[in-house]
Amino acid sequence: MRAAKFQTWGNDLNETQQLWEWREKTANLYYEVRSSPDVVAAWGLWCDTRSTLFRDHPQSPIESADRKTFEGPTTFSYDPSFRLTVQLVPVTPERITVATGVDGDLSMHAFSRTTGLEARLGGELTLYWIEGYGGGVFLPFVDATSGTETYGGGRYLIDTIKGADLGVVRSDGALVLDFNFSYFPSCAYSSRYVCPLAPSGNRLKGAVRAGERLAVWKG
Structure with missing residues (x-):
């Protein structure tokens, strides 16, 4: 399963709309995780999608100055x-x-x-x-x-x-x-x-x- 492909409109939205969009993308991600018959592939999707959101979305918890060099949340290997x-x-x-x-x-x-x-x-x-x-x-x-x-x-x-x-x-x-x-x-x-x-x-x-x-x- 490949990382979800999505367009982020966050920079064109006000702060509340950005948060709404972040929540929507998170909910959609977990829906994909629950729906997948391949747990390890679903976990890979989870990791990759969160990395993209943390790096690119204006509602990311990563400070703005650090986002360009942030490679995504680090995880243990799937166990x-x-x-x-x-x-x-x-x-x-x-x-x-x-x-x-x-x-x-x-x-x-x-x-x-x-x-x-x-x-x-x-x-x-x-x-x-x-x-x-x-x-x-x-x-x-x-x-x-x-x-x-x-x-x-x-x-x-x-x-x-x-x-x-x-x-x-x-x-x-x-x-x-x-x-x-x-x-x-x-x-x-x-x-x-x-x-x-x-x-x-x-x-x-x-x-x-x-x-x-x-x-x-x-x-």
Whole structure:
């Protein structure tokens, strides 16, 4: 599967329209990922399309002065052992509120917790529902690579409000979590952003060497 070919009209749009376009392209990308029967090819499409967006789109989290030399988010090689099937169990709907800078406070509540990750990754993860109009599923995590090989604040695996949706719970109640698609929040790239980070219960003892990783580039 080749990288998606698209035209970006962002420079001709106002800031809100640019953001709308960025969200549309992200949602379309994840649709292509979910629809593909070839997981590794879908991951390649994900990597290539994100690189293009980060380099060329005006809503990129990369600072403008660095975009021409930015080659794209760096990732570990695809590792099928980090594509894991878990069951979800209900949890007490704990509510969390976090500050997100000029965007105000963000409230979310826990609604499910995984079972099936402990043996492989040394912990389980809680899924959160972001409250407010429409809402959305949010799954951040920190692991043993955080702060050394990956961003210290952790990574996101699912954020449906932003279009990062790898799929829904299967009919048998299972959920496939593919950590090869985990990525840094925007605040990893720029101080212009204040991002919600992984709660203390979403810390894995194991090292998740899959998905986005740290890299040094010359601006």
